Amino acid sequence: MQIGKVNRVRLGLFPTPLQELAALSRGLGIRLFVKRDDLSGLGLGGNKLRKLEYAMAEAKEKGATAIITAAAANRLGLKPRLVLVGKKPETATGNLLVDRILGVEEIHYVDYVKGDT
Structure with missing residues (x-):
């Protein structure tokens, strides 16, 4: 099976934004960002939601x-x-x-x- 051919249902609001942590960046002397997967729209973190997009597609295909x-x-x-x-x-x-x-x-x-x- 090719990765590009795996079915998927869209559950999340992707891509989620990157947000700079300005105060911490200044304190550390670097630019530090956080990936805002809490904004994916389903109350789950991004990794679980991304995985579920494929698992749910398979469940629907199999008539669950x-x-x-x-x-x-x-x-x-x-x-x-x-x-x-x-x-x-x-x-x-x-x-x-x-x-x-x-x-x-x-x-x-x-x-x-x-x-x-």
Whole structure:
């Protein structure tokens, strides 16, 4: 398979900008920039989102109707489902609240067994 022929769905707002860190640059005596992948538009860092653009294209090609990755699945009209290690908390906080906003309706909790991958 050739890299140029791998299918991809556009999920992120790429390319993301470079931003100069002016104060730190002055302090270090160099020009220092940061890649603003937090502005990719999906609440994920750039590396994960870039990878998902290819994984989600493959899932759609294979006729997937559900996938275990919330933000990208939601954007493509798939039903996001989560498999989380640990016990279900009594009250949803933090990431679980974000998951609900992203359309997650089904969460499965599993016990972690050492050596599992």
